[in-house]
Amino acid sequence: MRTDQLWPLTVVFVSFSLSSIGGGTSLFAPMHHQAVDIHQWITSQDFVDLFAISRAAPGPGSMLATLIGWKIDGLLGALVATLALFVPSSILVYFVARVWNRYRGRKWHSALEHGLAPIATGLISAGTLAIARVGGEGVLSWVVAVGSALILARFAVHPLFLLAAGAAIFAVMG
Amino acid sequence: MERSTPTELPAANERRVALLEIFGVFFQLGLFSFGGGLSGWVYREVVTRRNWVAEPDFMSGLALSQIMPGTNIANLSVYVGLRLRGIAGVVVALSALLSAPFAAIILLLLVYDHVSGLPRLAAAMSGITAAAMGLLLVVSARSAWRLRSDFVGIAAMVLTFVAVGVLQWPVLPVVACIAPLSIGAAWFGSRRDAH
Numbered sequence: 001m002r003t004d005q006l007w008p009l010t011v012v013f014v015s016f017s018l019s020s021i022g023g024g025t026s027l028f029a030p031m032h033h034q035a036v037d038i039h040q041w042i043t044s045q046d047f048v049d050l051f052a053i054s055r056a057a058p059g060p061g062s063m064l065a066t067l068i069g070w071k072i073d074g075l076l077g078a079l080v081a082t083l084a085l086f087v088p089s090s091i092l093v094y095f096v097a098r099v100w101n102r103y104r105g106r107k108w109h110s111a112l113e114h115g116l117a118p119i120a121t122g123l124i125s126a127g128t129l130a131i132a133r134v135g136g137e138g139v140l141s142w143v144v145a146v147g148s149a150l151i152l153a154r155f156a157v158h159p160l161f162l163l164a165a166g167a168a169i170f171a172v173m174g
Numbered sequence: 175m176e177r178s179t180p181t182e183l184p185a186a187n188e189r190r191v192a193l194l195e196i197f198g199v200f201f202q203l204g205l206f207s208f209g210g211g212l213s214g215w216v217y218r219e220v221v222t223r224r225n226w227v228a229e230p231d232f233m234s235g236l237a238l239s240q241i242m243p244g245t246n247i248a249n250l251s252v253y254v255g256l257r258l259r260g261i262a263g264v265v266v267a268l269s270a271l272l273s274a275p276f277a278a279i280i281l282l283l284l285v286y287d288h289v290s291g292l293p294r295l296a297a298a299m300s301g302i303t304a305a306a307m308g309l310l311l312v313v314s315a316r317s318a319w320r321l322r323s324d325f326v327g328i329a330a331m332v333l334t335f336v337a338v339g340v341l342q343w344p345v346l347p348v349v350a351c352i353a354p355l356s357i358g359a360a361w362f363g364s365r366r367d368a369h
Contacts, residue, residue: 020245049286058275059274086268092244101257114357118321120240121331123236123349124213129340145308145311163206166301171301
């Protein structure tokens, strides 16, 4: 246990929390740099293993941080790393969203809302591509994705059913 | 937990949503959010099924979540939680979202050395990711359809997609260039409608 490392751990992940624009995937390279090269909390091989685990587990990919924390100081380290990564950015969003809600109903507010909506749609589509690049398996991924979309649009199925079907298809064919 | 006729609620959020209900939705989302990209599921639960938040409101929250630092899905949970129940909603939504993955990822680490089936598990996760991509495609299609007669909106959507998705340019500068044009068009468009 390296409890003396909890403070540097906090500093590293708080700064990631406040600088990680564009989702968790942009974080992996700097995380590797900090955890392996600079602080030597884990080895490069550890990092690869932890990355594989985080890919197989539920939750945002950036929960790789939780595992790095665990390697440093068990449950306490895992808690500290997770809170350091998620709380600062959430507080920031909280205050911005509060200001945003306060001016609801104003003309400029609805102009902002309607102006941002198509950009959000573009970002979602871009995010779909990014996910396909990182976690996708080529043609089969797209077949399952388009198939799920068509089923969802047409029938009232629970998404869980589609996620399970996707998992089964890949476990058999992948 | 099925809600009856939510579509008849006028502006959404007229009804006080129980914290337990918020916890239930976000716990489920966290538990099954493999491979990222479950914003599509949040949309389905929060907008389509429950009408907790109106569509344009949700989309602006989504844009905010993507522009701000932090994980998109966590930011979105903060936004929706705040919208529904203020600070209590934020705390409940965020902790519900993260608690199951926190336990699951540590459990997986503990058994990691003893399992040989991890590659197969990883393959299954890719399948879940692919199906989650399908959820996102539905959101894109729905919002694109809503924009069908709004040429500036379509242009803003396509430009954003090409710049961030295809060319992989960083989100912030791209949004900083496109947003003023899109917002300006919405401003003048709404003024024209008012007259």
